[in-house]
Amino acid sequence: MQDQRPNRAGKSLGGRALAYVLMVVVTALWGAPILWMLVTSIKPESEIYAYPPAWIPDQPTLEAYGALFQRFPMLTWFRNSAVVGILTTVLTLAVDALAAYPLARMQFPGRRVIMGVIFATFLLPYELLFVPLFLGLNSYGLVDSIFSLTVPASANAFGVFLLTQFFQAVPRELEDAAVMDGCSRFGFFWRILLPLTKPGLATVAIFTFVASWNNFFWPLIATNSDETRTLPVGLATLVGGAGMSMKQSVLMASAVVATLPTAIFFLALQRHFVRGIAATGIKG
């Protein structure tokens, strides 16, 4: 997102003015909801429904955050999401990198078929899998466990796809030389290939974590207690039934808490997000 392109359209003053007007409109439309969420979360009860809406709170307060953490097991949900996110990321990185190495750099029978099958899953509506997955995990007593939230998600086509591209870019000569010097294939993979492709690994890690953090439908099915429930599923209970009377400031505080980790991640590592999406266009 940092790079600047040479000017194409709007070289004229009028064109540039129009572009700036549009940019202000776009910023307002996309930024306002996020800003409103932040502002409301620090408003005292008396100001939430002020008319006309106030964008700057008179007396900012953190009481909504206090109420949120007091009334809901936020810390447990937060911890579950973090554990599930980190485990899924580590497992996906390991499995996907190991798979991408031969696909990128070895000739062997079955390679094309495997590539084709893996990439066909890009077009698969995963919702199809949830009934058999649930039944299968249920028969082993694994529903409502960390296992059901991490392991099934780890055979990730996106990671293989992206890492294959990164691994292919490493020069052949490097591998030949390393093998000549007595390096095993795994040694080359571990000590040379992985360190050289850190940006690719970082991109896969970030995407996997954000996708896991935001994952909704499968955890909704696969969890039924606060012990394993993740943030998205927990937060959804705030608006259904019991949460109807919830103050908007508390709801918005929940939104801020849930978004903070991924937002910080994103602002610090924008480059990786952009590269990942540009490569495959996967929505987390």
Add this chain to the structure above:
Amino acid sequence: MTSLATQPAGRSRARRASAQEGGAVRSGMTLAAYLFLSPYLALFIAFMLLPTLAAIGISFMRWDILGTPEFIGLDNYRQIFADPLFLTAIKNTFYFVFLTAIPMVVLGLALAMLLDQKLKGTAFVRTVVFLPYVVMVSTVGILWGWLFDKGTGLVNYYLTTIGIEPVAWLKDPHWSMPALAITTIWWTVNTNMIIFLAALQDIPEELHDAATLDGAGPWQRFVYITLPLLRPAMALVTALTIINGWRVFGQAYVMTQGGPEASTFVIVQYIYLAAFQNFEMGPAAAAGVVLLLITLVFSLAQMKLMKAI
């Protein structure tokens, strides 16, 4: 590490060795390749391939969570297509795809073109547009659920200030789906924007310069240079938008729970309801297979269409 590669001795030794070994190396390589692939393939088979086949199998069976499964042919499919709620779900999901597909592609491209210019502030605006990407669906639902509130929501407030009558949005069956579509566009158009941005940046600057010298205006350059060169990106964006549209669920579940009057009840919610509230696995699996077939047909039709253009 790079110094290794630049040693001529190392390189020629490697070439000689690989030429001499031949067949033995190849079979060793096959073994090594499958060893590296084995963890992925094991997970892929267990959690992707087998469940896909199982879903198709279950769709032909009677399977309540208790009791033994029993083969019943096409009965589950007959049952869901006789269920008015399933037909409503298909109709609603199609309406959602219809409402989101064109704006998501057109707006995605428009935003990319606006923010591809060499102007101060584009990086900032890109960041702002991209930020919703990291917001989880429950939060998107909670936030926009309030923005669309009839009495206290910002949407109606600002519409009123420009003289538009307030509507009940999520409480009005006519406006609930458009409201979900607007929310979804705000949330996910950034993905399409990024894909288009990457594609725009691959277009050589010289093409535009040459066309300008030949007297082509901005519109002609857009139609005859930009659009044709964007075709692969356009195909990808359209396919993803349509497939993701058919898979919509979270927004509807959190913002409207499928209501009012089932006006936002979608196919995935039908699967959820059948399988995990009514515990009828057969019809749920059948609905899943129907969803798979619909997305397949749309992907193929879209590919054909892109080729034809």
